[in-house]
Amino acid sequence: DPGDAAHQEAKQREAEMRNTVLAQVLDQSARARLSNLALVKPEKTKAVENYLIQMARYGQLNGKVSEQGLIEILEKVSQQTEKKTTVKFNRRKVMDSDEDDDY
Template sequence: MSHHGKEELKAPRKLKPAELQGKHRDPGDAAKQEAKHREAEIRNSLLAQVLDQSAWAWTSDLVLVKPEKTKAVEDYLVQIAQCGQLSGKASGQGFIEILENVSQKTENNC
């Protein structure tokens, strides 16, 4: 019985270093999360400049079905927004055309 008692005493000591390591990683993780959050805000801001309400609706629907396709389309939209290549906001129909254009490009690259 005393043998089990010693093991029980050792177990908490083994957990403490792991807990400390976890605490040391948190600031880095928090900084990464904050950077991702800022990047997402900038991205959404750019998308808001180039998409009208119906196009936003298409984006919301597409992300549920094909999240990887949504990212490719959003990347393309952010790129053209940054370059000023889009005059005005894309409508739902414009979004569909962009989606088809991006789909053709990604299919041809495979």
């Protein structure tokens, strides 16, 4: 299907563009840390990459981001996307409950 091929090619071009921008704004140790994070938390990595690309577009980055700078950005993104995990117990009443034994 030609539409699929074009879509795949566009996706590949976007990935190459992202990698090029990230290579320009991150130093070697920061890139290594980001690729390690991608293995564990791909969605967080995507958010950090988007943040870095956006900062690069608006000229907010002075030189390459070091590993320490990346850690600070990771913490910032974590605080923004932090989700509160809650566990809710839903106790169901059933006819065969042990609590309601009538002796």
